[in-house]
Amino acid sequence: xxxxxxxxxxxxxxxxxxxxxxxxxxxxxxxxxxxxxxxxxxxxxxxxxxxxxxxxxxxxxxxxxxxxxxxxxxxxxxxxxxxxxxxxxxxxxxxxxxxxxxxxxxxxxxxxxxxxxxxxxxxxxxxxxxxxxxxxxxxxxxxxxxxxxxxxxxxxxxxxxxxxxxxxxxxxxxxxxxxxxxxxxxxxxxxxxxxxxxxxxxxxxxxxxxxxxxxxxxxxxxx
Ligand SMILES: *[C@@H]1O[C@H](CO)[C@@H](O)[C@H](O)[C@H]1NC(C)=O
Ligand SMILES: *[C@@H]1O[C@H](CO)[C@@H](O)[C@H](O)[C@H]1NC(C)=O
Numbered sequence: 511x512x513x514x515x516x517x518x519x520x521x522x523x524x525x526x527x528x529x530x531x532x533x534x535x536x537x538x539x540x541x542x543x544x545x546x547x548x549x550x551x552x553x554x555x556x557x558x559x560x561x562x563x564x565x566x567x568x569x570x571x572x573x574x575x576x577x578x579x580x581x582x583x584x585x586x587x588x589x590x591x592x593x594x595x596x597x598x599x600x601x602x603x604x605x606x607x608x609x610x611x612x613x614x615x616x617x618x619x620x621x622x623x624x625x626x627x628x629x630x631x632x633x634x635x636x637x638x639x640x641x642x643x644x645x646x647x648x649x650x651x652x653x654x655x656x657x658x659x660x661x662x663x664x665x666x667x668x669x670x671x672x673x674x675x676x677x678x679x680x681x682x683x684x685x686x687x688x689x690x691x692x693x694x695x696x697x698x699x700x701x702x703x704x705x706x707x708x709x710x711x712x713x714x715x716x717x718x719x720x721x722x723x724x725x726x727x728x729x730x731x732x733x
Contacts, residue, residue, distance in 0.1 A: 539560075550708075561662070565592060567592050567705050569588070597632070601664075606624040606660050607623050607658070610654070610657055623687040624658065643677050645722055655709070663700075669696055
């Protein structure tokens with residue numbers, strides 16, 4: 511009790527002095543990365559505990575998706591290069607997800623899965639099993655700023671994932687994804703590395719949507 515109270519005081523002190531306060535107060539693993547995730551509420555919206563390292567995510571044209579930088583939908587149209595330090599004997603899972611679907615204030619389709627690559631040997635992303643093909647950010651008009659997070663998990667082994675393949679031009683199975691449940695189901699633990707960018711609607715979005723959804727009829731929900 512005493513300890514909790516003094517921790518609370520310390521937290522209040524930190525909050526006043528630095529604008530930083532660990533909500534749990536007892537988390538020993540708060541890192542530079544998790545501070546950024548917490549700052550934009552990706553903790554707790556997406557994760558309970560933040561990544562240990564920054565993931566290097568670079569879009570064509572040397573555009574880095576780093577620390578919440580705001581990028582244009584057109585800049586993130588094509589798949590980025592993702593780099594991390596790995597041990598070769600391990601398999602990894604990489605995903606990109608938007609917890610603000612369709613809108614941060616009312617995320618009723620939370621989360622929208624943009625990319626899912628499984629069983630990546632070491633850091634050889636191209637050798638992984640692309641279960642959900644990459645789809646760029648196309649936030650709907652007037653839906654505010656969306657957060658797009660990349661998360662890398664270390665798998666316990668080569669795993670059999672029960673997740674239907676989703677091709678590039680399909681919206682099926684992308685909605686109502688839960689990073690937390692997924693990580694729990696496959697015992698992935700907390701993400702090893704992560705990063706994120708933000709984006710909002712631009713006049714390019716309708717064009718990008720059309721390209722995303724082949725023969726799309728009517729309004730798409732692409733986020
Ligand atoms: C990630 O980017 C940083 C800064 O650009 C660089 O120093 C580091 O070597 C990169 N890490 C990997 C694994 O590519
Ligand atoms: C996703 O969840 C929302 C709200 O819970 C529900 O209305 C919607 O039908 C779900 N969509 C899919 C594709 O499962």
